[in-house]
Amino acid sequence: MELIKLLLIDAWFAWIPAVGFAMVFNVPKKMLVYCAIGGAFAHSFRYLLMYWGVHIEWATLAASSSMGFLGLYWSRKRLIPRPVFTVASVIPMIPGSFAFTTVIGIVELNAGGYNIALAQMVIENGLRTLFILGALSFGLALPSILIYRGRPIV
């Protein structure tokens, strides 16, 4: 029961950025509801997996690939290219904070000279950014890599 409540709160806070960024990308109005559902689903699914102790990279891969397949279904149904829903839906999972911490660390390494704590911050955050980002995009591309293999989806 406690877990369901946590998941619902997570899903509630995840649909807002999905729709917000979908509006920055000018997704058509009728598709915003898909972005909201996708964003809430993907982020809360990743939250669930991480709650069960899965590492963030693998949880992201699972969430984004299930989002990729869900996007495939919607895209066949509505005849709309897949990135329209899928990218906005995974935006809440983008490792933006890790990416900025990495670059800020690099700037500080230059300004203040080398020190172990800063170098550790740069390397750990940088690697995490790369792997999460790779997992996200690979998961979204999975349906067209595995099933469609060069044929158009819509």
Add this chain to the structure above:
Amino acid sequence: MSLTYEAQSELTRIAVKAGQILLQHGAESRLVEQTTQRIGIALGAQSIELSVSSDAIVITSLLDGHCVTTTRRCYDRGINMHMVCEVQRICVMLEKQLLDAHQVKERLNRLVPFKYNRWLVVLMIGLSCGSFSHFFGGDLPVYITTFFASAAAMILRQELAHRQHNPFVNFALAAFLATSIASIGVIHQFGEDPKIAMAACVLLLVPGFPFINAVSDMLKGHISTGIARWVFATLLTISVSIGIVGSMAVTGVWGWII
């Protein structure tokens, strides 16, 4: 059926127009390639060969041993999924023979990018960054600080983009503004951990779409386009970080360094 040279040139122009619209509005290379080829073939070409790079497309249509080649420069016009949807819809309608070449051309020329009301976008982006502050464990005062910082940054970003400023300058200034506003919260100790607001309020500037497009281009075989997009997204990230560091140096609130 055999087309005249003029008709072949015309179909090439229509196909390249579709490809140009897609590439300018942030579609991935695979989608640009497939849609352009489908439109060209549906209009009667035997095959369409095209080369997509990050800022131009070159297209050749083949018909009865004749080639027509044309190039279009594609300036970035911002991500607009509405345009991508419309071009895709025209492509599907053309393939089902609901449109002829003339109507396709007319429709492609008539497309106007759809934009949401800017104040609505500002409101939603403020709430979005507020949600990110919740994910980082912030409480209500932090949420409010984040909302105002990111909404102000979004207004600045829209204004600068409207005046066609360089995106790197735009992102650095927006990051500077957001971090400065959030650091007011740190100075006056709004909430349990006000430094969360500094981390959350700049997340509206993460180049998520270019990064995802970059990796999916590379995965689907368009390595050079993918690298170009990756470098662009990395430069945007760096300019945001420079803006954050600049603001932290001015205000003296070093929220990002542990």
